[in-house]
Amino acid sequence: xxPLSRDRAGNNGRKTLTIxxxxxxxxxxxxxxxxxxxxxxxxxxxxxxxxxxxDGVYGFTVGHRPKGLPDAEAGFRRLMEQGQHVELCGSCLxxxxxxxEHLLPGAAPSSLAGLFxxxxxxxxxxxxxxxx
Numbered sequence: 001x002x003p004l005s006r007d008r009a010g011n012n013g014r015k016t017l018t019i020x021x022x023x024x025x026x027x028x029x030x031x032x033x034x035x036x037x038x039x040x041x042x043x044x045x046x047x048x049x050x051x052x053x054x055d056g057v058y059g060f061t062v063g064h065r066p067k068g069l070p071d072a073e074a075g076f077r078r079l080m081e082q083g084q085h086v087e088l089c090g091s092c093l094x095x096x097x098x099x100x101e102h103l104l105p106g107a108a109p110s111s112l113a114g115l116f117x118x119x120x121x122x123x124x125x126x127x128x129x130x131x132x
Contacts, residue, residue, distance in 0.1 A: 016047040018122040020115070022129040024055035025072035030128040031059050035075045037126065042082045049118045050079075051110065053089040054129075060088055060107040061098060073104065080106045087114050 019038060023030035038048045058064050059072045080086055087110035088103070100109065119125050 014046055015041075015123040016049065016121060017041045018049040018051065018118045018125045020125065020127045021050060021052045021056035021059070022054040022127075025059035025064070026066050026069050027055065028130060030130070031056070031072050032070060032075075034126075034128050035072075035079060038079050038084050039082070042079065042084060048079070048084045049122065050076075050084055050086050051089070051115045051118055052086070052107075053092050053115075055096075056129075057088045057092050057096065057098060060086060060104045061102045062104060076107075077104055080104065087118065089115075 017037070019034050021030060021034050025031040034050065038050065041048045052060060059076055062073065065071050065073055076084075076086070086104075086107040088107055090109040090111055093099070093103075093109055103109075
């Protein structure tokens with residue numbers, strides 16, 4: 001019998017959450033919701049991955065902050081410092097003219113194969129995109 005505090009993999013109840021974010025950081029509530037969910041999961045001791053696609057990649061660029069709005073760059077930077085793993089759609093970066101030097105340190109260009117790997121390794125996957 002497996003103790004209640006441990007799952008079958010021996011992870012002491014620690015789960016992996018992957019968030020797929022496809023909305024720009026200032027186009028609605030998706031990015032701030034992703035940040036709040038990630039913080040809650042990290043604070044509870046869980047692993048958090050975030051894969052940004054489409055305009056979601058803008059949340060991980062340096063110096064992209066409209067005046068008078070919450071600072072997505074600082075929020076995502078804090079989460080990454082707390083242990084959130086971030087991968088960004090490489091094609092989405094290329095289409096938007098974004099290069100590695102535009103990205104927050106630790107945010108890595110990736111691919112759909114990378115997204116599939118994150119999904120396969122996750123206990124829970126959430127998708128957040130444009131609210132239309």
